[in-house]
Amino acid sequence: xxxxxNRPELQSAVAPFVIALLAYLGxxxxxxxxxxxxxxxxxxxxxxxxxxVTVTPLTGTRKIILLVLISFVAAALLPRxxxxxxxxxxxxxxxxxLALLWVFWTVLARMEAGAIALFVAGSIGLAxxxxxxxxxxxxxxxxxxxxxxxxxxxxxxxxxxxxxxLLGQLALALSAASAxxxxxxxxxxxxxxxxxxxxxxxxxxxxxxxxxLGLAAVxxxxxxxxxxxxxxxxxxxVSLLPLKPDSRFLSALLxxxxxxxxxxxxxxxxxxxxxxxxxY
Amino acid sequence: MKKYLIIAALATLPVNALQAADxxxxxGHTYVSFAINHLGFSTMRGKFDRQSGSMHxxxxxxxxxxxxxxxxxxxxxxxxxxxxxxxxxxxxxxxxYPTITFKSSAVTWSGDKLATVSGNLxxxxxxxxxxxxxxxxxxxxxxxNKKQICGFDATASIKRSDFGVNYGLPAIGEVLDxxxxxxxxxxx
Numbered sequence: 001x002x003x004x005x006n007r008p009e010l011q012s013a014v015a016p017f018v019i020a021l022l023a024y025l026g027x028x029x030x031x032x033x034x035x036x037x038x039x040x041x042x043x044x045x046x047x048x049x050x051x052x053v054t055v056t057p058l059t060g061t062r063k064i065i066l067l068v069l070i071s072f073v074a075a076a077l078l079p080r081x082x083x084x085x086x087x088x089x090x091x092x093x094x095x096x097x098l099a100l101l102w103v104f105w106t107v108l109a110r111m112e113a114g115a116i117a118l119f120v121a122g123s124i125g126l127a128x129x130x131x132x133x134x135x136x137x138x139x140x141x142x143x144x145x146x147x148x149x150x151x152x153x154x155x156x157x158x159x160x161x162x163x164x165x166l167l168g169q170l171a172l173a174l175s176a177a178s179a180x181x182x183x184x185x186x187x188x189x190x191x192x193x194x195x196x197x198x199x200x201x202x203x204x205x206x207x208x209x210x211x212x213l214g215l216a217a218v219x220x221x222x223x224x225x226x227x228x229x230x231x232x233x234x235x236x237x238v239s240l241l242p243l244k245p246d247s248r249f250l251s252a253l254l255x256x257x258x259x260x261x262x263x264x265x266x267x268x269x270x271x272x273x274x275x276x277x278x279x280y
Numbered sequence: 281m282k283k284y285l286i287i288a289a290l291a292t293l294p295v296n297a298l299q300a301a302d303x304x305x306x307x308g309h310t311y312v313s314f315a316i317n318h319l320g321f322s323t324m325r326g327k328f329d330r331q332s333g334s335m336h337x338x339x340x341x342x343x344x345x346x347x348x349x350x351x352x353x354x355x356x357x358x359x360x361x362x363x364x365x366x367x368x369x370x371x372x373x374x375x376x377y378p379t380i381t382f383k384s385s386a387v388t389w390s391g392d393k394l395a396t397v398s399g400n401l402x403x404x405x406x407x408x409x410x411x412x413x414x415x416x417x418x419x420x421x422x423x424x425n426k427k428q429i430c431g432f433d434a435t436a437s438i439k440r441s442d443f444g445v446n447y448g449l450p451a452i453g454e455v456l457d458x459x460x461x462x463x464x465x466x467x468x
Contacts, residue, residue, distance in 0.1 A: 056406075106376060164370055165365075220368060220369045221368040
């Protein structure tokens, strides 16, 4: 049993996908934000399988895990506490900046001033880009989830190819969980839920998780920064193909295809450029 | 004349009956290496290319201490891709935890020879008590630069999971055999 639980494909693909799918089915009649709770629960199980319950030492990766879990809870609870959309946007932006500082401060403190300025400008720019585009995508559930799971897939594949299996596994687990909840939404959501608009703050996990995991793969491992730039096109690309209002399945498929193509292409590219020889 | 020749010859040999002195580790003659089981097939070896530190050695007073700082990013297993992986958060997390340190806290002696050095080894910010078994220690004047040198060979076994380095367990070995061959130059 332990051998099975130690298998990366179970930890980062099968388990989060199935748990999110089943959790969504169980929660969809209780909460309109069932997908958030479903993905959060599935990610938590993956984290326990990958990392265990160890919190110390509080490494950057463990900080990211905590922040992603908190972002799910915040995204589910804050729409009621902060009903004004602009206030939610401000909170999401502030949370992203604070998260970046908390995770990367120990490394930033050792950098030269020029490198710090470059990192701060680049990371905050990327955060604002993702916040802006996911905010726009919140008007369409199909596009929002397609962008979320494709972006996380791209970060996961690229981080794995850039020599950090841990960061890669975490991103892939989130991607699989998002895909599981997305599939459940496609198959079982109420008919009138097709184009339900999400509150801006609900997109926070889809912004924070790829942002932090992607930057961690750049800073702590060997992911080229320009791979993140290429992946940042995914939230734009999911809107390339028109939606089919009469078919959730087709809308989901058309939204997912461009993002998946970019995610796989960037992952393959990083693997090719970063691997001059075969495995070891 | 014969007496002076014997004294001169003895002066060039490593001796242990020395005065207490502080030494600085010579990175060019210090090797920190390790061996670990690879997937049950064979033993994989690696080393760190950059280290620094100091030691105090007082065989007459039966006192000694060692402090070694190892640059985690200097890990070298002769394979660039594997070295990049070993530096990543999966293993040493060298960007966040750039230094591996060993600070001694106690020593034991076998006669006038240093036998063990116990202290705290810190990897990934986690400190664990480790005992180095000293297999040889020699001090004396360097034959070429005439500086006072001390050198020792030591080994220890650690469990990497004790330091939170859990990736790849149990397939990639849990027990890491450490080997330290160190030379240090007496401070002027």
